Amino acid sequence: MSEPARLARARTVAELLDAAVTLPLVGDVGIDGIVGLLPVAGDWLIVLPSTYIVYQGYRLGMPKRTCLWMLLLVLLEAALGSVPLFGDLLDVAWKGNRRNVARIERHVSAD
Template sequence: MTNNATRIDPATLASSFAIGQDPASVRARVEALERILERAFMVPGINRPIGLDAIVGLIPVIGDLIGALMGSWLVWEARNLGMSKFQLARMMGNVGFDAALGLVPFVGDAADFMFRSNTRNLRIIKRHLDKHHPSTVTLAG
């Protein structure tokens, strides 16, 4: 049984990082980044997806800082969309909490499986886009 959500087509990925600043391009970019950071690979045996955030997080201290920087890019995209300061603060709180958890040996690595800050932040961005830019809504099938 294959899981289509974990396969990343390179052509689709390249087109997802389009340079455009329109809401549809931003939606495509943040969805692609979240997929890479949280669900890029499937762990054999437990069928649990992991991403670059969890893999890089295995490197003590530096990995967590790199993960926080990658997650901060989602917040930057949200800022460029004109999201409220409350939403941005909430998103930075998610990234900060994930980074702080990651600094605790072993606990932080296990927490990357449970607390997916980038997925939470994508949900916040999608809610904003669905409300303020309804033409960008895509139907998942």
């Protein structure tokens, strides 16, 4: 798979997870924010597609240390997302998948 295709897939997954729909008064909400409403399990279901973004970064040559940091943020978001109410607000506001794609984009553009 080519570099632009990998980056495009990572972007698509991040947009679905973090900003699939726009709600009045709330703003962009993705699958992460919706599935995260399921107590505990919802947040952990999102770990797999979020990890796919990290994997694409790894395949694009991101340093291992940065990939580990991105993975740590995915796991931290899942753990904190499991906290009632606070976790739901975090899922809507944090947009961690978009942040990870931005890291990948910075790495790719620096090459």
